Amino acid sequence: MQTRFESLGVYLPDQTVSTQDLVARMATKPVFNLEELTGIRYRRWRDESEDSYSLALTAARKCLTSSRYSAEDLDIIICSSITRFKDGMSFYLEPALSKGLKGELGLRPDALNFDITNACAGMLTGLFILNNMIKSGQVKTGMVVSGECITPISETALKEIREPVDKQFASLTVGDSGAAYILDGTMDDAEGIDMIDFMTMSEFAELCFGMPSTENSGVAMYTDAMAIHKETIKRLPDIMVHMMKKHGISPRDIDFIIPHQTSSRAIHTAMDLCSHHFEVSPEICISLDKFGNTSSTSHFVVLHDYIKQGKIKKGSNVLFIALASGIVVGFVLARIGEIGIHEKLIQ
Amino acid sequence: MGTIITGSAVCTDMTDSSIELSVAAGERCIKNAGIDPRTVDLLINIGVYRDDNIMEPAIAPLVQKRLGLNNDPCGGDLNVRTFSFDLLNGACGFLNAVQVADASLRCGMAANVLILSSDVHPSKSVNETFPFKHIGAAVLLSYDPNGDRGFRDIIYRTAANGSGGFSAYADTIKYGTAGRSSLTFVTDEDYLERLGDMAADTVREYIYSKRIDPSGVKFLVTTQQGKGLAEKIYRAAGLNGSGRAIDLHDEFGDTHTSSLSLGFHTIASGGLVQERDQVLFVAAGSGLTSACAAYVI
Numbered sequence: 001m002q003t004r005f006e007s008l009g010v011y012l013p014d015q016t017v018s019t020q021d022l023v024a025r026m027a028t029k030p031v032f033n034l035e036e037l038t039g040i041r042y043r044r045w046r047d048e049s050e051d052s053y054s055l056a057l058t059a060a061r062k063c064l065t066s067s068r069y070s071a072e073d074l075d076i077i078i079c080s081s082i083t084r085f086k087d088g089m090s091f092y093l094e095p096a097l098s099k100g101l102k103g104e105l106g107l108r109p110d111a112l113n114f115d116i117t118n119a120c121a122g123m124l125t126g127l128f129i130l131n132n133m134i135k136s137g138q139v140k141t142g143m144v145v146s147g148e149c150i151t152p153i154s155e156t157a158l159k160e161i162r163e164p165v166d167k168q169f170a171s172l173t174v175g176d177s178g179a180a181y182i183l184d185g186t187m188d189d190a191e192g193i194d195m196i197d198f199m200t201m202s203e204f205a206e207l208c209f210g211m212p213s214t215e216n217s218g219v220a221m222y223t224d225a226m227a228i229h230k231e232t233i234k235r236l237p238d239i240m241v242h243m244m245k246k247h248g249i250s251p252r253d254i255d256f257i258i259p260h261q262t263s264s265r266a267i268h269t270a271m272d273l274c275s276h277h278f279e280v281s282p283e284i285c286i287s288l289d290k291f292g293n294t295s296s297t298s299h300f301v302v303l304h305d306y307i308k309q310g311k312i313k314k315g316s317n318v319l320f321i322a323l324a325s326g327i328v329v330g331f332v333l334a335r336i337g338e339i340g341i342h343e344k345l346i347q
Numbered sequence: 348m349g350t351i352i353t354g355s356a357v358c359t360d361m362t363d364s365s366i367e368l369s370v371a372a373g374e375r376c377i378k379n380a381g382i383d384p385r386t387v388d389l390l391i392n393i394g395v396y397r398d399d400n401i402m403e404p405a406i407a408p409l410v411q412k413r414l415g416l417n418n419d420p421c422g423g424d425l426n427v428r429t430f431s432f433d434l435l436n437g438a439c440g441f442l443n444a445v446q447v448a449d450a451s452l453r454c455g456m457a458a459n460v461l462i463l464s465s466d467v468h469p470s471k472s473v474n475e476t477f478p479f480k481h482i483g484a485a486v487l488l489s490y491d492p493n494g495d496r497g498f499r500d501i502i503y504r505t506a507a508n509g510s511g512g513f514s515a516y517a518d519t520i521k522y523g524t525a526g527r528s529s530l531t532f533v534t535d536e537d538y539l540e541r542l543g544d545m546a547a548d549t550v551r552e553y554i555y556s557k558r559i560d561p562s563g564v565k566f567l568v569t570t571q572q573g574k575g576l577a578e579k580i581y582r583a584a585g586l587n588g589s590g591r592a593i594d595l596h597d598e599f600g601d602t603h604t605s606s607l608s609l610g611f612h613t614i615a616s617g618g619l620v621q622e623r624d625q626v627l628f629v630a631a632g633s634g635l636t637s638a639c640a641a642y643v644i
Binding site: 086087088091092095121129133196199206210211221235 | 390395396399400401402403404405407408409411412416417418419420421425426428429430431432433434435436437439440443446447449450451453454456502503504505506507511513514515516517518519520521522523524526527530531632633634636
């Protein structure tokens with residue numbers, strides 16, 4: 001028995017903000033062309049009534065709408081938001097966001113719930129956890145959900161960036177979103193999660209911090225983007241080659257790669273270095289131009305986008321690559337089946 | 348066969364950093380277990396209240412780094428590494444983490460799982476509004492394919508309706524520039540009473556549904572939100588044999604996410620348990636949630 005993605009729901013707020021608009025609002029302009037460097041033209045911003053919790057709730061409802069399961073069938077819900085904002089901009093530590101979602105969605109009182117945080121690897125860390133819980137027989141079916149109201153760090157960066165090279169520039173790349181998926185078990189070899197492999201290179205755990213600002217109200221993110229890029233680029237090809245050898249995976253087994261969405265230049269540099277070891281190059285999926293970096297939801301926002309476009313379809317082999325503060329490096333190889341998404345059911 | 352506790356430790360040193368408390372507890376735990384630190388391949392931090400209200404990265408990698416657990420496997424054996432993350436569910440996080448560890452161990456995705464906890468006021472100083480003891484705790488878990496030791500099934504319940512009884516948040520707008528050092532706590536007047544009732548109900552249900560002989564329960568290890576709560580749960584659950592509840596509230600106060608690790612460490616390090624003794628863990632909290640599991644020494 002293996003697990004598979006049974007359903008997927010993504011919610012993106014309507015409001016679109018362009019990179020040009022953001023740069024125009026900055027007192028200190030970057031010395032580089034932000035749009036050209038990142039590949040981000042637009043990102044979505046929540047409206048005033050939305051927060052991390054509501055974004056997660058909307059995505060979870062969309063996911064359930066497309067699923068053959070009802071909320072009462074779910075044995076567990078795991079929420080992996082970094083931002084954890086509820087009731088506006090209150091960063092909730094207790095109760096768990098998953099407790100509220102469990103109640104509002106209508107899960108059984110005996111269904112499990114807990115939150116996890118693992119920066120932008122949150123939803124894939126949820127996959128590591130839920131896959132093991134299903135395979136070990138603890139649960140049969142569960143949901144991993146995340147709502148990321150993360151553009152408040154952009155608002156802080158707009159106020160606080162004073163240097164042409166500043167640790168808050170990465171804060172201008174993010175966009176708000178919600179995403180959820182349902183995972184269950186299957187005996188059908190035609191689909192499923194074939195491989196999960198994670199590690200944390202904690203030597204570099206301090207290269208990115210998200211926390212309340214001390215200069216203004218609100219939250220900020222401080223990223224040493226150059227150091228992260230340098231250290232990960234140096235290591236990623238070896239880690240990827242090792243992972244593929246260990247699990248007996250050939251590049252021919254991969255149709256699409258969904259990397260964490262940081263910047264198009266960084267992604268292409270990393271993937272080019274990795275592909276030197278491969279005889280074929282899978283398609284690299286990037287939706288940065290439309291949605292920016294949506295943090296912990298990014299892989300599922302992209303998966304949803306590519307399914308909607310008809311590119312990723314039933315039978316596609318997709319390699320998800322997590323790269324997150326910590327530094328977390330992770331790989332998930334999935335064969336996509338008849339995954340439900342709320343706009344249409346892919347046949 | 349089952350998931351067993353191979354080491355435990357607590358840290359009550361005079362530090363008010365959640366990271367430092369977890370590191371100290373983790374170091375002692377690994378030493379007590381007598382294992383090579385490099386064999387810890389999964390680290391789960393369940394502490395909720397952290398230094399500076401850090402949102403990213405997870406606290407777990409910051410602790411992993413200071414513990415020196417395969418911080419940079421590249422250049423060496425890439426099969427020897429550690430994966431770490433935070434799991435948050437208030438005082439019930441310990442039993443959730445045991446479930447996650449158990450599943451990972453059974454699937455061969457981990458061999459040694461370190462569960463760490465610590466809770467401090469985000470200002471990293473003593474603050475009279477903070478209801479929890481600044482303490483760190485650790486347990487190490489592994490899988491024993493033979494014998495009858497280890498954790499049994501866990502049951503888990505959340506109250507269907509009404510107020511959660513307790514909430515904690517950082518209002519990042521209202522606090523102005525003090526967001527890294529401020530927290531708001533809201534506690535219902537009847538919170539402690541409801542917690543005790545819910546925990547006792549969960550223990551009763553566990554005993555009934557898992558066919559546990561109440562007289563065979565040597566210790567009840569509980570969360571410690573109030574004076575006498577452990578004893579109240581013990582009596583209300585109908586545990587009236589020769590066993591007893593571990594009540595550490597008078598000594599430590601509310602040790603929150605560290606309560607169950609501390610309770611276990613107290614009986615294990617005190618030589619109070621022998622092989623095949625049965626311990627019941629019960630957690631209650633996190634608006635309102637309860638969980639219970641039996642553990643055979």
